[in-house]
Amino acid sequence: MKRISFIVLSIFFIQTNFLAQDMPAMKRINGGDFVPLYGSNEARVSVETFLLDIYPVTNEQYLSFLKTNPKWQKSKVISLFADKNYLSKWENDLSPNKEALPNSPITNISWYAAKAYCDCIGKRLPTMDEWEYVAMASETKRNAQRDSLFNQRIIESYETPQTYKKEVGSTYKNYWGIYDMHGLVWEWTSDFNSVLISGESRKDVDTDKSLFCAGGSVNATDLMDYAAFMRYAFRGSIKANYCIQSLGFRCAKSLKK
Amino acid sequence: MRRNKLSFFLFLSFLFFIASCHQETxxxxxxxxxxxxxxxxxxxxxxxxxxxxxxxxxxxxxILQSENEDEILETSIFNLTSKWNTQNKETIELKDLKGDVLVIVMIYTSCKAACPRLVADMRNIYASVNDKTTKYILVSIDPETDTPERLKEFAIENQMDNNQWVFLQGTVEDVREFSNVLAVKYKRISPLDFSHSNIISVFDQQGVLVHQQEGLGVDNEETIAEIMALSKAVQEVN
Structure with a gap:
């Protein structure tokens, strides 16, 4: 009897270690500055050197997280932190969506859940600037913002349905060695709610003119970057408890100073 | 017969089970x-x-129906476990504010544009509601600048320095989380300035969001009515 429980316990520990072993699956992103889409020509944003997950978090990884963090299981999560679409295709607390592959990106998770996952393994969500900084790199260029082919490819990927069903690593590997920045899923960022565009019905913000696709868009830094417009507009339209089928995440980590 | 009784009992417990699920929906x-x-x-x-x-x-x-005083509703902001410093250098969690109506706004003290008007709105609401229990909470979106000392000065300057006014300093991360709960957006646009949503939110005694007033220079009437209704309900129960 003791022996059995010992074995069970060891399996349990091996499982919980799974996440820890995954830690090195990050790449170092050397800091630098860039002009994000929404800034004026002058406003360069600088990003400090940090670590970023090579792949988005998968169904399998999220399942391990749920085993040790039951409060994020489907039946236990509270409505303040996730809307009713949370893990909507999961059959129950620990049975992932059958249609999805274990190695496909986890989706239908809220910002709070994504944040909790990263916190749990000593990481954090990337900031929007960090994410955009990495996402502007193509296979060969650190900054492919002005590469029209690269931009076109991103837009085409946005038009492809159900890319969230693919496995992580199935798109391209960029300059930094990071996969799937485009073409798989949208990704949560820590400060996604710093995009101050709002629906017509809301009069609550001093609007950020450069973000409007209509007249204001002439202020945009690079008119070619329509794909980035779509990302900012998407971020501006969601709330932290939303759980969306095409929205996943990956984690980042600051370097110790 | 015995068997029948048993199955009847099982059936009853099944019904009870369904009924309890139903309650949840x-x-x-x-x-x-x-x-x-x-x-x-x-x-x-x-x-x-x-x-x-x-x-x-x-x-x-x-309100105050909850049998168990410690129970926190699913939609309550008291589920947040973040810790905050007040202008009086106390460290609190949001659930320490349980039991009073909460009127919450996010500002930063060095703000020259929208915040003075938001602060004025808060003061007007306070004066119109004119009770002794409702708490008026100002959460800084610039916690690096807005230390408890600075918040205290701001409170005094703006005549918001009694126990109904609570100024909160959190960590950058916790402020971001809190803004998401309020659906407030903000972004640092220069070392000194932020652009941000102008939203005043009203929470009931259980920490559940009941009303939001969006925009500057809007009529406060609805918000005031909402607060008074909540505040009155409590006084009557007491």
Whole structure:
């Protein structure tokens, strides 16, 4: 009897270690500055050197997280932190969506859940600037913002349905060695709610003119970057408890100073 | 026979099970007169009170109904575990504010544009509601600059320095989380300035969001009415 429980316990520990072993699956992103889409020509944003997950978090990884963090299981999560679409295709607390592959990106998770996952393994969500900084790199260029082919490819990927069903690593590997920045899923960022565009019905913000696709868009830094417009507009339209089928995440980590 | 009894019992517990699930989906909440004319009497369907003719209300919406004082509703901001420093250098969690109506706004003290108007709105609401219990909470979106000392100065300068006014400094991360709960957006646009949503939110005594006022220079009337209704309900129960 003791022996059995010992074995069970060891399996349990091996499982919980799974996440820890995954830690090195990050790449170092050397800091630098860039002009994000929404800034004026002058406003360069600088990003400090940090670590970023090579792949988005998968169904399998999220399942391990749920085993040790039951409060994020489907039946236990509270409505303040996730809307009713949370893990909507999961059959129950620990049975992932059958249609999805274990190695496909986890989706239908809220910002709070994504944040909790990263916190749990000593990481954090990337900031929007960090994410955009990495996402502007193509296979060969650190900054492919002005590469029209690269931009076109991103837009085409946005038009492809159900890319969230693919496995992580199935798109391209960029300059930094990071996969799937485009073409798989949208990704949560820590400060996604710093995009101050709002629906017509809301009069609550001093609007950020450069973000409007209509007249204001002439202020945009690079008119070619329509794909980035779509990302900012998407971020501006969601709330932290939303759980969306095409929205996943990956984690980042600051370097110790 | 014995077997029948057993299955009947099982059937009953099954029904009970279904009923309890049902409760969770909030379909069959019991109703009660808001004035409690008939004491704790409850009705299974919505109707009017036979004594005062007021519409009966779902019990869940009623305040201080919670049997268990420690219970936190799913939609309550008291589920957040972040810690905050007040202008009086106390460290609190949001759930320490349980039991009072909360009126919350996010500002930063070095703000020259929108915040003074938001602060003025808060003061107007405070003056109009004019009770002794509602808490008016100003959460800084610039916690690096807005230390407890600075918040205290700001409170004094703006005549918001009594125990109904609470100024909160959190960590950058916790402020971001809190802004998401309020659906407030903000972004640092220069070392000194932020652009941000202008939203005043009202939470009931259980920490559940009941009303939001969006925009600058809007009519405060609805917000005031909402706060007074919540605040009054408590005083009557007490």
């Amino acid at each position: 909030h379909d069959t909440l019991p109703y009660q007169c808001p004035m409690k004319c008939e004491g704790e009497k409850i009705y299974s369907e919505k109707g009017t009170c036979p004594v005062c003719n007021m519409d009966t209300q779902p019990i869940e919406e009623k």
